[in-house]
Amino acid sequence: MKNLGKHHDGLKFGKRPTLEDVARVAKVAPMTVSRVITNHPYVSQNTAERVRAAILQLNYQPNRAARVLNGQLTRSIALIVPDVADRFFSAISHAVQETARANGYVVLLAASNNDPENEAALIEQMTYHPVDGILLVPADSKRKHLTVTASSGIPLVAIDRRIEVAKADSVEVNNRRGARAGVEHLVHHGCKRIVCVAQNSQLPTIRERIAGYQECLRRAKLPPAKTLHVTDEAEAKDVLITLLLSRRRPDALFTTNNSATICTIDILDRTDMKIGRDVALVGFDDVEFYTLLHPSITAIRQPTAELGETSARLLLQRIHGDPLPPQVHSILPVDLIIRESCGCERRDPLPNHT
Amino acid sequence: MKNLGKHHDGLKFGKRPTLEDVARVAKVAPMTVSRVITNHPYVSQNTAERVRAAILQLNYQPNRAARVLNGQLTRSIALIVPDVADRFFSAISHAVQETARANGYVVLLAASNNDPENEAALIEQMTYHPVDGILLVPADSKRKHLTVTASSGIPLVAIDRRIEVAKADSVEVNNRRGARAGVEHLVHHGCKRIVCVAQNSQLPTIRERIAGYQECLRRAKLPPAKTLHVTDEAEAKDVLITLLLSRRRPDALFTTNNSATICTIDILDRTDMKIGRDVALVGFDDVEFYTLLHPSITAIRQPTAELGETSARLLLQRIHGDPLPPQVHSILPVDLIIRESCGCERRDPLPNHT
DNA sequence: CTGAAAGCGCTTACAG
DNA sequence: CTGAAAGCGCTTACAG
Numbered sequence: 001m002k003n004l005g006k007h008h009d010g011l012k013f014g015k016r017p018t019l020e021d022v023a024r025v026a027k028v029a030p031m032t033v034s035r036v037i038t039n040h041p042y043v044s045q046n047t048a049e050r051v052r053a054a055i056l057q058l059n060y061q062p063n064r065a066a067r068v069l070n071g072q073l074t075r076s077i078a079l080i081v082p083d084v085a086d087r088f089f090s091a092i093s094h095a096v097q098e099t100a101r102a103n104g105y106v107v108l109l110a111a112s113n114n115d116p117e118n119e120a121a122l123i124e125q126m127t128y129h130p131v132d133g134i135l136l137v138p139a140d141s142k143r144k145h146l147t148v149t150a151s152s153g154i155p156l157v158a159i160d161r162r163i164e165v166a167k168a169d170s171v172e173v174n175n176r177r178g179a180r181a182g183v184e185h186l187v188h189h190g191c192k193r194i195v196c197v198a199q200n201s202q203l204p205t206i207r208e209r210i211a212g213y214q215e216c217l218r219r220a221k222l223p224p225a226k227t228l229h230v231t232d233e234a235e236a237k238d239v240l241i242t243l244l245l246s247r248r249r250p251d252a253l254f255t256t257n258n259s260a261t262i263c264t265i266d267i268l269d270r271t272d273m274k275i276g277r278d279v280a281l282v283g284f285d286d287v288e289f290y291t292l293l294h295p296s297i298t299a300i301r302q303p304t305a306e307l308g309e310t311s312a313r314l315l316l317q318r319i320h321g322d323p324l325p326p327q328v329h330s331i332l333p334v335d336l337i338i339r340e341s342c343g344c345e346r347r348d349p350l351p352n353h354t
Numbered sequence: 355m356k357n358l359g360k361h362h363d364g365l366k367f368g369k370r371p372t373l374e375d376v377a378r379v380a381k382v383a384p385m386t387v388s389r390v391i392t393n394h395p396y397v398s399q400n401t402a403e404r405v406r407a408a409i410l411q412l413n414y415q416p417n418r419a420a421r422v423l424n425g426q427l428t429r430s431i432a433l434i435v436p437d438v439a440d441r442f443f444s445a446i447s448h449a450v451q452e453t454a455r456a457n458g459y460v461v462l463l464a465a466s467n468n469d470p471e472n473e474a475a476l477i478e479q480m481t482y483h484p485v486d487g488i489l490l491v492p493a494d495s496k497r498k499h500l501t502v503t504a505s506s507g508i509p510l511v512a513i514d515r516r517i518e519v520a521k522a523d524s525v526e527v528n529n530r531r532g533a534r535a536g537v538e539h540l541v542h543h544g545c546k547r548i549v550c551v552a553q554n555s556q557l558p559t560i561r562e563r564i565a566g567y568q569e570c571l572r573r574a575k576l577p578p579a580k581t582l583h584v585t586d587e588a589e590a591k592d593v594l595i596t597l598l599l600s601r602r603r604p605d606a607l608f609t610t611n612n613s614a615t616i617c618t619i620d621i622l623d624r625t626d627m628k629i630g631r632d633v634a635l636v637g638f639d640d641v642e643f644y645t646l647l648h649p650s651i652t653a654i655r656q657p658t659a660e661l662g663e664t665s666a667r668l669l670l671q672r673i674h675g676d677p678l679p680p681q682v683h684s685i686l687p688v689d690l691i692i693r694e695s696c697g698c699e700r701r702d703p704l705p706n707h708t
Numbered sequence: 709c710t711g712a713a714a715g716c717g718c719t720t721a722c723a724g
Numbered sequence: 725c726t727g728a729a730a731g732c733g734c735t736t737a738c739a740g
Contacts, residue, residue: 069419069423084451085445098465108463109462110451110455111448129430130419292616
């Protein structure tokens with residue numbers, strides 16, 4: 001049977017017990033209860049136990065608003081990404097969430113839609129919420145509002161893209177090396193005319209990938225080929241198809257991110273060219289379903305889980321004031337996952353039930 | 355040049371201005387400032403304007419912790435899903451996030467990993483954070499902790515799966531009808547032995563889909579076929595392959611969710627059976643890349659954006675105490691997206707650049 | 709329409 | 725080791 005109206009301790013029902021309630025039950029001063037819940041050392045074994053018993057009995061949980069008002073941490077961090085539904089960012093979100101939780105933190109998630117104005121508004125909203133720190137995939141790494149935020153004192157870690165206009169930590173991926181590895185692989189296959197299909201080429205991340213691609217062509221002494229910048233998808237399709245049907249058509253394509261890869265696959269599907277046979281393909285960003293396609297897609301895999309975990313860890317360290325260099329740029333390695341679209345043979349063609 | 359140490363208003367630098375600071379600048383009592391920021395009617399035009407000017411001048415933002423301590427809303431809601439990285443849930447998260455933001459709300463996202471214990475802990479953490487309401491995809495709709503939460507007074511809306519042990523709002527999808535439409539389509543194609551491949555069949559959502567499938571077989575006067583329950587993937591593959599190679603092999607498969615569909619595609623890939631020709635396939639849940647496969651996959655599309663938006667809206671209404679029936683179950687329709695895996699012809703086989 | 713007082717539930721000094 | 729006091733920045737009564 002439920003207690004109605006009052007608990008046996010004289011507390012109103014439906015109202016959360018307070019620190020004072022605990023003090024009354026444990027027959028100590030509120031101060032002492034506060035010491036116990038903050039693990040302050042100067043409390044005698046005996047009283048500490050009485051207090052803990054009272055806490056359990058009342059199912060007491062400290063009121064966070066009151067603690068925050070006294071300058072304590074909120075135990076929450078913000079994560080602002082361009083698009084929550086994008087597989088790359090949702091994989092990062094997953095890891096951030098897990099890391100935060102393992103440390104007693106909660107994550108406030110928001111999407112900037114790659115719009116800097118939006119992003120600025122979100123940062124402000126989060127700052128005033130408040131949160132203890134912000135994890136951000138910057139929509140535009142040169143925006144002034146980032147300078148303001150970075151110098152405001154709230155811990156800030158950039159993910160995937162470095163902030164160019166302020167001193168802020170970042171966790172990134174070795175984009176240049178990854179791109180080079182992918183393009184080199186195409187070169188090994190004997191490809192001569194490797195075209196780059198790029199999207200969001202204003203982002204430093206993508207610029208690095210393009211740079212890696214060009215660097216590799218240079219090293220291989222191949223003539224610099226065209227880089228196709230996808231802005232409008234429909235238009236890009238026209239351009240790419242024209243290119244593919246032209247006399248000097250490319251024998252390989254390097255795509256700079258997953259949506260460029262998918263867009264390219266879709267286009268090639270509409271022609272009678274077969275990927276891997278008529279034109280090789282290597283894409284930056286690996287996506288689960290690439291294994292289900294025929295041919296399966298060779299891709300440069302980014303360590304999304306590590307991106308999320310490392311950045312969340314770094315942010316928490318900043319929040320707790322751990323000793324750290326003034327500015328940390330963590331660069332994670334990427335892997336080339338060789339499948340078939342580059343021209344390689346299928347590796348596991350047999351059913352595995354035999 | 356930056357002010358150092360002090361603002362010209364005599365405020366310490368680096369410290370956020372308070373309501374009292376605004377009052378001092380506007381030469382009114384703190385109470386009056388409070389009235390202005392809460393849009394209280396009894397303030398004269400004149401003073402209100404002075405106060406607003408002071409607010410702008412100081413760039414004042416109310417301290418949320420202090421407001422919450424006084425019983426105000428936090429303007430935050432929690433969203434607890436089984437898996438943040440899953441495309442179905444991340445699509446829902448996206449919509450929830452957008453809807454929340456449009457209403458000045460912030461979303462705390464967490465993953466239960468489909469573990470009820472985990473979920474209970476998260477709900478508690480969120481409740482004490484605190485948040486104004488909770489959006490939940492229940493890991494197990496019969497768990498007692500849900501009864502506790504639902505009766506604790508905090509607004510709670512279940513997404514995708516109804517809570518069976520408490521009176522709580524929910525936003526779901528017409529699973530039975532969707533399954534029936536998919537299976538009926540297979541029947542129209544003349545399929546006689548339609549096997550159901552189910553995953554997580556303990557969930558009411560999946561049970562409904564299986565029920566729809568069975569209902570359809572009954573109506574079509576087809577003998578009830580086997581339902582394959584996938585728990586361990588490797589084992590399921592063995593069973594399915596054996597079934598497909600048997601004498602009474604199915605001529606069609608109905609999969610109850612995206613991961614069952616993908617698993618099935620993967621298995622069929624390893625046999626010499628061709629989807630759409632040797633065995634038809636219709637899956638519940640639509641996924642972007644289904645269009646990129648050959649054959650493309652016929653699927654029952656769930657309105658993920660609407661699921662997220664509707665549930666967030668409903669929760670906000672509950673939070674604001676809007677007049678509403680005591681219990682709302684919103685059932686959204688689903689669409690059968692016909693492509694090729696069911697046996698239909700490709701609809702748009704031509705390149706669209708002509 | 710405006711304001712002085714008390715209090716939300718904690719914590720940080722300051723005494724003992 | 726323990727506690728009484730003041731205060732964090734707001735809001736809700738209560739007066740005028």
